[in-house]
Amino acid sequence: MSTTGIDARLERIGTDGRFVIVPMDHGITLGPVTGLKDIESTIDAVTRGGADAVLTQKGIAPRVHENKNGRGYIVHLNASTSIGPDSNDKRLTGTVEEAIRAGADAVSFHINVGSNHEPDQITQLAEVTAEANRFGMPVLAMAYARGPDVDPEDPEALGHAVRLAEELGADVVKTGYSGDAESFEHVCESTRLPVVIAGGSRGTDRETIQMVRGAMDAGGAGVSMGRSIFQHEDPEAIATAVAGVVHDDLTADEALRAAGLALEA
Numbered sequence: 001m002s003t004t005g006i007d008a009r010l011e012r013i014g015t016d017g018r019f020v021i022v023p024m025d026h027g028i029t030l031g032p033v034t035g036l037k038d039i040e041s042t043i044d045a046v047t048r049g050g051a052d053a054v055l056t057q058k059g060i061a062p063r064v065h066e067n068k069n070g071r072g073y074i075v076h077l078n079a080s081t082s083i084g085p086d087s088n089d090k091r092l093t094g095t096v097e098e099a100i101r102a103g104a105d106a107v108s109f110h111i112n113v114g115s116n117h118e119p120d121q122i123t124q125l126a127e128v129t130a131e132a133n134r135f136g137m138p139v140l141a142m143a144y145a146r147g148p149d150v151d152p153e154d155p156e157a158l159g160h161a162v163r164l165a166e167e168l169g170a171d172v173v174k175t176g177y178s179g180d181a182e183s184f185e186h187v188c189e190s191t192r193l194p195v196v197i198a199g200g201s202r203g204t205d206r207e208t209i210q211m212v213r214g215a216m217d218a219g220g221a222g223v224s225m226g227r228s229i230f231q232h233e234d235p236e237a238i239a240t241a242v243a244g245v246v247h248d249d250l251t252a253d254e255a256l257r258a259a260g261l262a263l264e265a
Contacts, residue, residue, distance in 0.1 A: 005136020050243025114147030199225030
């Protein structure tokens with residue numbers, strides 16, 4: 001349920017209802033990979049490039065604030081590791097109140113719809129949205145279609161995932177991209193929430209920007225894109241290109257050119 005506080009804080013993590021969010025919580029998932037050892041420099045670069053907000057786990061908050069150039073900050077509330085027994089088994093890592101004390105403008109929570117852990121994650125997301133609403137904090141639900149019998153790019157499954165996020169009280173929903181604008185329209189039409197896409201494993205610059213363009217053409221509201229941005233050789237430039245599509249409605253070529261990135265095939 002929208003409140004004045006939620007609306008005000010949504011403006012801190014987006015621009016006119018569109019979002020360029022760079023999650024950098026991968027240190028708990030993957031370890032201190034490229035782009036995250038010196039996370040201060042990466043945060044400075046992506047926010048200078050046009051990211052509306054960055055996202056980390058609560059323990060990284062002291063490394064965020066002095067480097068985010070006045071942009072928004074989101075604290076993620078669950079996690080797993082890539083070396084653990086089941087990476088889909090995300091466990092709680094914080095509370096809304098802890099995120100507020102860490103200076104967050106919003107919180108996020110990951111749910112794998114279709115996984116064996118879906119029931120527990122449904123319960124936990126419902127609890128997070130209830131707590132967040134009491135504090136006037138927006139919730140970004142990372143609702144993925146993931147499980148033993150689920151195609152993570154199936155638009156029907158993705159549509160179900162984003163609708164689940166709305167049903168449980170989230171304010172913005174992140175999900176995977178279905179592969180093309182036509183099929184992703186169904187995903188965006190499945191909810192009234194702003195839908196932002198994940199980046200996944202890093203592709204070429206053109207592949208990344210064309211994916212963002214396709215999502216926007218389908219009615220998407222932006223991106224929540226991690227590795228494709230923070231592991232780039234020039235995080236500021238790729239953030240500039242992504243923001244050019246999301247906020248300035250540039251074509252892929254226009255966005256790459258404006259960011260000074262090569263127009264590779």
